[in-house]
Amino acid sequence: MTLTPAAVLIHGMGRTARSMSSLQRLLKRQGYQVHSVSYPSAQSPMANLCQDYIAPVLTPLASQGEPIFIVTHSLGGILLRHYLQHHALPKGSRAVMLAPPNHGSEVADKLKLFRPYRWFTGPVGQQLGTGPGSPLQHFKAIDIELGIIAGTRSSDPWFNHLFTGPHDGKVSVKSCRLPEMKDFAEVKAGHTFIMNHSIVQRNIISFFNKGVFNSVLR
Numbered sequence: 001m002t003l004t005p006a007a008v009l010i011h012g013m014g015r016t017a018r019s020m021s022s023l024q025r026l027l028k029r030q031g032y033q034v035h036s037v038s039y040p041s042a043q044s045p046m047a048n049l050c051q052d053y054i055a056p057v058l059t060p061l062a063s064q065g066e067p068i069f070i071v072t073h074s075l076g077g078i079l080l081r082h083y084l085q086h087h088a089l090p091k092g093s094r095a096v097m098l099a100p101p102n103h104g105s106e107v108a109d110k111l112k113l114f115r116p117y118r119w120f121t122g123p124v125g126q127q128l129g130t131g132p133g134s135p136l137q138h139f140k141a142i143d144i145e146l147g148i149i150a151g152t153r154s155s156d157p158w159f160n161h162l163f164t165g166p167h168d169g170k171v172s173v174k175s176c177r178l179p180e181m182k183d184f185a186e187v188k189a190g191h192t193f194i195m196n197h198s199i200v201q202r203n204i205i206s207f208f209n210k211g212v213f214n215s216v217l218r
Contacts, residue, residue, distance in 0.1 A: 005069060006061050007032035007208075010054065012074030012099075013041045013121060022196045023071055023204070030205060032069065035061070041075060042122030046135070049124065050082045058083060067092035069208045073195050074099050074171070075124065082135075084142040094145040094211065096204045098194050099168055102148075103137070103175040104130030106162040130175070141180040147207040148184050149200055150176040155190025168194065185213045 007027045009020040017024075017038035024034050039053035061068050067090050072080050077100030101108070108128040111117035117125060127135055151168030154160055159169055166173040168191040177184060189197040206214040 003064075003066055004031065004033045005067065006064075007034045007069045007071070008057060008061070009034065009036040010070065010072040010076030010079060011036075011038065012072075012076050013124070015041075015073070020071070020073065020195060023201065026201055026205070027069075027071075030208075037076075039079075041124060042120060045123040046079060046082050046127055050079050054079050054083045055087070058089070059087065062087065062089050065090050067094070069093070070095040071195070071204055072097045072100065074101065074191065075128070076100075077102065078128070078136065081139050081142055084144065085139060089144055092145075094147070094208055096147045096149065096207050097176070098149050098200065099151050099171050099176060099191050100148065101128055101136070101171045101175050102178050104128055104134050105171050105175065106130060106167075107156075107159050107170050110159075110162055141178070143180075145211055146178065146181045147203070147211075147213060148176050148178065148181050149194070149203060149213075150184070150186050151189040151191055151194045152186050153188045153190050155192045182211060183207065183213045 011019045017036040020036055024036050027034050035057050037057050039049050077097035105128050109130055112126055150173040152166045154169035156169030163172055170191040185203055187199050194200055203213045
């Protein structure tokens, strides 16, 4: 008996599972059993968000021993990395991170003391800086087949002056990268809706199927 492969979607800051609806429909058409996580990003630091919302989905799936296929957006990638500091996924599991601030965000650096930012992003927003005080700088490499897609078109032009290289309006391309990643791609997409970009979606399916992105679409 062939089991239906499990796919898990983890949205970004200030969003809900609805922001991943297009991907959810795509993966269902591809034959995946989709679990779309929703969590209140502004209410808790990342450790609590992982414990209360990420672990209750990933841990039971991992206990089945079958590969898990994961797509994260922005903060969702950081929560996955935090989870994998303390847990393991079955062999063959793969993840695609979309626009993850893996080394922090220049926007968080600039706005961390700004009251509206603190209100909108909550405790986890204070953990996303690029400096040595950020927990992001102390994560160990994650043991999973990992692909990362970065956007290069700003969806937030009012933040453009904060960056010195390519970025998507909130996260620099440089910050997205991780040494342990198996593949990397850049697309002309902004941060907010990168998950809906057709090239991004085709690359996700390619990575899930083959462990690499489609070279034609880089």
